[in-house]
Amino acid sequence: QVQLVESGGGLVQPGGSLRLSCAAPGFTFSSAYMSWVRQAPGKGLEWVSDIYSDGSTRTYADSVKGRFTISRDNAKNTLYLQMNSLKSEDTAVYYCAKGVGRVESRPKGQGTQVTVSS
Numbered sequence: 001q002v003q004l005v006e007s008g009g010g011l012v013q014p015g016g017s018l019r020l021s022c023a024a025p026g027f028t029f030s031s032a033y034m035s036w037v038r039q040a041p042g043k044g045l046e047w048v049s050d051i052y053s054d055g056s057t058r059t060y061a062d063s064v065k066g067r068f069t070i071s072r073d074n075a076k077n078t079l080y081l082q083m084n085s086l087k088s089e090d091t092a093v094y095y096c097a098k099g100v101g102r103v104e105s106r107p108k109g110q111g112t113q114v115t116v117s118s
Contacts, residue, residue: 002027002107004096009112016086022079022096030074036081037103038092045103086116
């Protein structure tokens, strides 16, 4: 069973920054296509960003492009999401997810809450 553990969420003011982490023990992380997805209150899952297994290619949703950076450390089995210039509309539970296909179907962790508010 895939185990993913997100951390790093919290309350931040608009314009602030947070760095999310996702620990991924128990499977061959270095071979896995990984992503971040989020779910805002009362809304469905929204894809945020993907990264290839070797980190060579990264893609972003238009809503976060230029503000968020996805990265990974395969030696530490950890995925990251650096979030800058945060906006109130970034408020959501953020999940890391493994693999490809519909975001609803990808294995995910328990999530970490990000709240952007003054």
